[in-house]
Amino acid sequence: MGKPAADPDVIRIGNCSGFYGDRRSAMREMLEGGRLDVLTGDYLAELTMLILGRDRMKDPSLGYAKTFLAQIEECLALALERKVRIVANAGGLNPAGLAEKLRKVAAELGLDAAIAHVEGDDLLPRAEELGLGAPLTANAYLGAWGIAACLDAGADVVVTGRVTDASVVVGPAADYFGWSTTDYDALAGAVAAGHVIECGTQATGGNYAFFTELADLGRPGFPIAEIRADGSSVITKHEGTGGSVTVDTVRAQLMYEIQGARYAGPDVTTRLDSIALSQEAPDRVRIGPVIGEPPPPTLKVSLNTIGGFRNEMEFVLTGLDIEAKAELARRQLESWLPVRPAELDWTLARLDRPDADTEEGASALLRCVVRDPDPNKVGRGFSNVAVELALASYPGCTFTTLPGNGSPYGVFMAGYVDAAEVAHIAVLPDGTRVDIVPPTRTAALEPVPEPELPRPLPRGATRRAPLGEIALARSGDKGGDANIGVWVRTEEQWRWLVHALTVEELRRLLPEVGELPVTRHVLPDLRAVNFVVSGLLGEGVAYQARFDPQAKGLGEWLRSRYVDLPVDLRRVSA
Template identity: 55%
Template sequence: MSALRVANCSGFYGDRLSAAREMVEGGPIDVLTGDWLAELTMLILAGNRLKGRPGYAPTFLRQLEDVLGPCLDRGIRIVTNAGGLDPAGCAEAVHELAARLGLSPKVAHVTGDDLMGRPLDLVNADTGERAPAAPLTANAYLGGRPVAAALSAGADVVVTGRVTDAALVTGPGIWRYGWGPGDLDALAGSVVAGHVIECGCQATGGNYAFFQDVPDLAHCGFPIAELRADGSSVITKHPGTGGLVSVGTVTAQLVYELGGPRYQGPDVVARFDTITLSDDGPDRVLISGVRGEPPPDTLKVAVNFPAGYRNTMTLVLTGLDVEAKARAAEEAIWARVPRESFDQVDVTLTDAGLLRITVMDADRRKAGRAFSSAVVETGLSSYPGFYGLTPPGDASPYGVYWPVLVPASEVRPRVFLDGEELPPVVQGEPVPGPIPAPIPGPALPEPPGGPVVRAPLGRVAGARSGDKGGNANLGVWAATAERYAWLAATLTTDRLKSLLPDLAPHRIDRHELPNIRALNFVVHGLLGRGVAASPRMDPQAKALGEELRAQVVDVPAALLPQGAAGEEPGA
């Protein structure tokens, strides 16, 4: 049986609108899929719904208009989580679009993820805290079996709400190959493939540490996973498109938004410490060897609740005595609106001379113009060279993402095809019990000795970082076994904190993945209560990896590229 070609056309709500057409027209594919949902997106959609707007991602319909006809002609199935908080409404909108185009697709939608109205134990799965407010949304992460059921019933388009990102690939894999709950390794392989392609161009050279090695990045092609019956896959892209698929670009995406080596999901636990990557030709990387374990007996639920209002003002400090100017600016501002009058205040002075002040409060009036106008009023009675980047404005509401767990047995996916409900979906068998031991990785050489050179860490290592709720993830990898051996011996948790002092107050978990020559760090609480509530300038920790790569360390000269100061060749 030939491989199932699953093409991605969206990595987030707001990604390139032309991508669906590019993937359909660029070469043969079997399934067109894309990821529209993040934890923050669910909060955005909830706000839209309160304003009378759709609770789904309307950009999906804009893309679908370009490709629905060609997909029906060529037998390409479409699978999307763009249904967000209203999969049924999105499915109805697909029907309306199709009627306008003179088409008659079979449209399925998946529900059962929405747990609003049910009693939930709102204890945060990461911190142990109890939610301080009533939920605005509560959606369980469903797996791939409802998607497979819809495809097996003949759906041309499948619209889901909150499913795991990987379910958009696992579901089509179950449909094509008939994997049962016991086919753990095959399921795990599909989860890894789904994790790689779900962020769109991040698998094909986008946001890549060694971006200078990526040809025609401005026209980066979206990824394709050629999924095989045993769960192995080849990651590639359409010929003639920009970007790069290499062991390095795939590794970068594997460590993105990752926790430990046991990647838990509703269909399977994928062991990331068993992944093998190998070149399979130009712009082709083979993923194989992935082992799977039974899924846990709980599902994660993404809860969002309203938390108050926030406002940010940014002032520019130039010339001499920047730190003294920052103190003068703060004194002038807090003389007008006392700092202690707000629920929360964050003040950041950047190396570039930006003084960024964020206030948060349950009272919109206090966090609104009462604050921002007070900052502007100091304009002629503050530090020399005063100017700001933000005009006085009102506060904006913000919410908090709150992960909780529910028994998997209490969540029942429901699948509808053209409005008619299909038979109940049979899920995998969750298995409670102790966490299995890590799987030993390949033997590593001894870290090289000899002379050392002061050089940025990024000359011998790549990195990619992101957010996991209120935690940040920082993945670091090396291109060779020798470099990884040195990296694993050198970059301890304490060393990471010394290189990035802002991380020092936080608990950090360190995970080794020697099979892909990578380390992953989870920095607990760096993002506060999550992206929407984080006062950081980089609320999703996207730049954390590049900040680390810029730090100068003692590197064995033998590990550096020729000339020591030269650019790192692609991983």
């Protein structure tokens, strides 16, 4: 096992980054704020891999999260002094390159730091052979055992490429408690804890539906998972930091970017429908124990390609005859274009209101987005025509910004390969390379049958009110799909929600869903339903199919929609 933690029964794992670009000072804040055994950071997302891929195209020595390197330069001495190990996926497309940079930083600072990394996720050289096409990036989601091997060898800092977000938490816990690859319940508990803290301050009140209940959301602290040998955990934060840790802030993060009741990973499949939450004390929420099952036999692969080139123009329409003004602008621009792009999409946002007392309040926005494999078809040819409308179109014609030359956009797809085809390698501090053996027990991922539903509430008087008066929600993206998790606090509210919020009702409340495939998953122990809307986000966040390309506000839109609520159902305190 690696370096001992302060408490033999609990390993205390913090988080200091939920994405590439998160709070720069968080690493120091977490190291100075109180006791930790391990500090983790999640720097990778589907969009980030595309950004790093473009970095690598310009300079093959790049491809990692540069902000992490700056944070380590500032905080490595403090981490070593406090005996806090650091584990992060900041290596991106070049974990070996980042590890080498870290060694140089440590040497320049006069520090004796053991640096290790995990590699093998990069499948780009074999993409065609594995049936993955010809992408810009191709990275398999590795698990926790390479991290555990590095820590077991005494690493102070471990950087990885594309691992699952929870793996940076599971690896330290597995190493500390000596779990085996078949300790599925313990592994699943650590996955749940990792999933909660992976997005940083979203676990301490950030992006939380009932945010007005929180006393201090000015600058939320980053979360901590105290994990025990059975995988159960307590989610908390450093004393004196902002935000709150409640059952609902934790439940919100559990509902984020999930699909069904089985949450598949490379090491274990976590049964989300087995999770129980309880408020142990202020800012302390207990999770678990959790049920785990063998992982699926395949690994998910993140595939990013350059889909083509994109440009956009946004017109401001003010006052009367908004629809007619929009139609004139559309007709003119399309007929003036020298060549029509492959895709030309219009969106009219009716933000105007009658008899407005400000010009902005009287204005709507008309957005035109063009895409094409040929940059010339969405470049100056499009921009020049759009600008030429300024004195020749509807009254009051103006723009929010002037269009440019167009820029490349990315497309995300998920691929799958047999786990045995992927080399998962731990490169220890002394340079020794250790092959991580793939799981010997696997189970194909099957949907969980819908559980028996509680009996519905008796019919009675109703009132028109927003769904969000009683329901909380969290939404997000998985490639081109969007998920919307919705939950309530009381058993009576649950008896109403699970029968009222059907797929058909979701389509009625969110007309933009249209006829897209929608799947509903019921999670009774969380009093939650989760919807997966396939294809709502086109070909991923970089494609920008909607003005909210990551579906972050989709749940809030749903909460704002009016439904027939039973008169006795009211918002209750946590």
